[in-house]
Amino acid sequence: MFIHWALREIHLKIVYYGPGLSGKTANLQYIYSRIDPTLKGDLVTLKTREDRTIFFDFLQLEVGNIDGKKPKFNLYTVPGQVHYDLTRRIVLNSVDGIVFVADSQREMMDANLDTLLDLEKHLIISGKTLENFPWVLQYNKRDLPSAEPVEEMEKKLNFFGVPSFEAVAPQGQGVFATLKEVIKQVVARAHAQLENRQRVSVQ
Amino acid sequence: METKEYHSDSIDTMLSREQFEDISECLSNLAEKLGVTAILLVNSSGQTVAQKVRSSWSLDSTILSTLTASSYAAAKEMARILGERSNFRMVLHEGEHHNVYVSSVNRDFSLIIIFETGVALGMVRLFAKKTIAQLLSVLPERGEGIDKINHLFDRRFQSLLGEELDRTLRDSPEMKKNHED
Numbered sequence: 001m002f003i004h005w006a007l008r009e010i011h012l013k014i015v016y017y018g019p020g021l022s023g024k025t026a027n028l029q030y031i032y033s034r035i036d037p038t039l040k041g042d043l044v045t046l047k048t049r050e051d052r053t054i055f056f057d058f059l060q061l062e063v064g065n066i067d068g069k070k071p072k073f074n075l076y077t078v079p080g081q082v083h084y085d086l087t088r089r090i091v092l093n094s095v096d097g098i099v100f101v102a103d104s105q106r107e108m109m110d111a112n113l114d115t116l117l118d119l120e121k122h123l124i125i126s127g128k129t130l131e132n133f134p135w136v137l138q139y140n141k142r143d144l145p146s147a148e149p150v151e152e153m154e155k156k157l158n159f160f161g162v163p164s165f166e167a168v169a170p171q172g173q174g175v176f177a178t179l180k181e182v183i184k185q186v187v188a189r190a191h192a193q194l195e196n197r198q199r200v201s202v203q
Numbered sequence: 204m205e206t207k208e209y210h211s212d213s214i215d216t217m218l219s220r221e222q223f224e225d226i227s228e229c230l231s232n233l234a235e236k237l238g239v240t241a242i243l244l245v246n247s248s249g250q251t252v253a254q255k256v257r258s259s260w261s262l263d264s265t266i267l268s269t270l271t272a273s274s275y276a277a278a279k280e281m282a283r284i285l286g287e288r289s290n291f292r293m294v295l296h297e298g299e300h301h302n303v304y305v306s307s308v309n310r311d312f313s314l315i316i317i318f319e320t321g322v323a324l325g326m327v328r329l330f331a332k333k334t335i336a337q338l339l340s341v342l343p344e345r346g347e348g349i350d351k352i353n354h355l356f357d358r359r360f361q362s363l364l365g366e367e368l369d370r371t372l373r374d375s376p377e378m379k380k381n382h383e384d
Contacts (some may be wrong), residue, residue: 001214002250003352006223010355011250031372039371041265055277058269063367066360071367074249074269090276094215094248176372180365187364190213191356198353 001096001190010071012186013094014179017119018101019111020052020080023140026169027101028059028075031179034172035061053079056091073183080115089122097186098135099178101169102157104147112157130160134185137164138178143171216246216311217348223253225341230255233334237327239318240301244338245272247311262317271315275305293328304328308335312342 002011016024025045032043039062046055057077062070078088100119102112120130139153150166158164163181167174218226230242234255241256243264249272251264279290296303297320304316304327314335316327 002246002248002252003214003217003355004223004250004252005218005348005352006220011248013248034374035371042263044266044269055273058266060265060269061371063364063371066363066367069355069360071364086280087277090273090280093276094246096213172374176374180368180372183368184361184365186213187356187361191361193213194349194353194356197349 001186002094008069010069011074012071012096012183013074013076014097014099014182014186015092015095016075016077016099016101017088017092017115018080018140019103019108019115020082022080022101022103022108022112023167023169024077024080024101025053025057026140027099027138027167027175027178028057028077030169030172030175031061031075032059034176039063052081053077054084055079055087073179075179085118088118089125092122092126096134097182098133099138099182100135100157101138101140101167102153104139104141104153105144106146106148109148109153109156112153116157134182134189136162136178136182136185138167138169138174139164140167140169140174142166142173143168214349214352215248215345216343217346217352218252218343219348222341222343226253226338227255229334229337229341233316233330236330237316237318237322239316239322239327241315241317243268243271243315244308245313245315247272247276247313249273252312267315271303271305272313275307275313295324304331306331306335308338308342311345312338314338 016027018024028043032040041060044058046053048054059075061073061075076091078091098119100116123129123133137158139150141147154164165174165178167178169175226244230244230253234242240260241254241262243254244252245268246252249269251268254264256262275294278294282290290307292306294305300320301317302320304318306314308314314331316331318327
C-alpha cells in the first residue's frame with residue numbers, strides 16, 4: 001500500500017491469481033465495462049498472439065472521496081500458464097490483496113490446487129503467507145455442466161476459511177461482490193496492524 | 204518496560220507533503236537542465252510518486268508508470284538469472300522520436316526520463332545520477348511516518364468506503380434480476 005499524503009491518495013494493489021483460462025481477465029473486463037468512465041483508466045492487456053495473457057492486465061479504478069482521501073485500486077491479473085512462473089512473482093511484488101479465481105470444472109481441481117500452492121510459494125518468498133494475508137476465493141464458471149459442487153471446492157481449496165464467491169465472470173455474476181470483499185479485507189488488515197502498532201508503542 | 208518488535212507490512216510507503224515538495228523540486232531542476240519531455244518518479248508497485256511533464260504533452264502517467272515498473276522488475280529478474288549481483292543500472296528504450304531511460308533510485312523507487320532523440324544520452328545519464336543522489340536524501344524509508352496515520356482506516360472510514368464501493372460497483376438492473384431468479 002502506498003499513501004501519497006500530499007495528494008491525499010491511498011493506492012492499493014489487488015492481484016487476480018488462478019490457473020490458465022480460469023477467468024481472471026474476464027473479471028477485469030466486466031469491471032471495466034460497468035464502471036463510470038470518470039472513475040477508471042484504460043484497461044491495459046499484455047497478450048500473446050493467441051490472446052493469452054503474457055505479462056499482466058491492468059486497470060486502475062477509483063471511488064469518490066472519503067473524508068478527503070482518494071482511494072485508488074490498481075487491479076492486476078497474472079498469466080495463468082505454468083511456464084510463466086517468474087512473471088507471476090514479478091506481478092505479485094508489493095501486492096496488498098489477492099483474488100484467487102478457481103475454475104469450477106471438475107477436471108480443473110488439480111490445476112486449482114497446484115496454482116494455489118504456487119501462490120503460497122511466491123508469497124513466502126516475500127515474507128507473506130496465505131494464512132495471514134488478505135485474500136478471497138472466487139469459484140468461477142458456475143454455469144458449466146461439469147462444475148464441481150461448491151461444498152467440494154470449499155473442502156479442496158478453502159482450508160483457511162476465507163470469504164468465497166460463486167461467479168460467472170463474463171456475465172458479471174459474483175464479480176463485484178468478490179472485489180468489494182477483498183478491498184474490505186485489505187483495509188481491515190491495515191487498520192488492525194496500525195492499531196496494534198500504536199498499542200505496542202504506548203506500552 | 205518490555206521491548207516488543209511489531210512488524211507492519213500493510214503500508215509500504217507513506218509520502219509526506221514536505222517530501223513530495225522536495226522531490227518535485229528535484230524533478231523540476233532536472234527537467235530544466237535537460238529540457239526533456241517528461242520525468243517521473245515511480246515506486247516498485249508502479250505508482251507515480253511525482254512527475255514533471257512538458258505542458259504541451261499528453262501522457263497517461265498511471266499506465267506508463269505501471270508498465271515501466273513491471274519492465275524494470277523483469278530486468279531485475281534477468282540480471283539475477285545472468286548472475287549479476289544487483290539490477291542493471293539502467294534500462295533504455297530507443298524510439299523514433301523519443302527515448303525512455305529508466306534508472307533505479309533505491310529498492311523502492313525508479314526514475315523515468317522521457318527525452319527526444321536529439322538529447323544526448325550521456326547528458327541524461329550524468330544529470331540523472333546527480334538527481335538520484337539528491338532524491339536519496341529526501342525519499343522516505345519504509346514505514347517512515349506511519350505513526351501519524353494510526354486512525355486512517357478506522358471504523359468510520361471502513362463504513363464510508365463500503366458505501367462508496369456499493370455506489371461505484373453496481374450491477375445492471377437486468378443482472379440483479381438474473382441473480383434473484
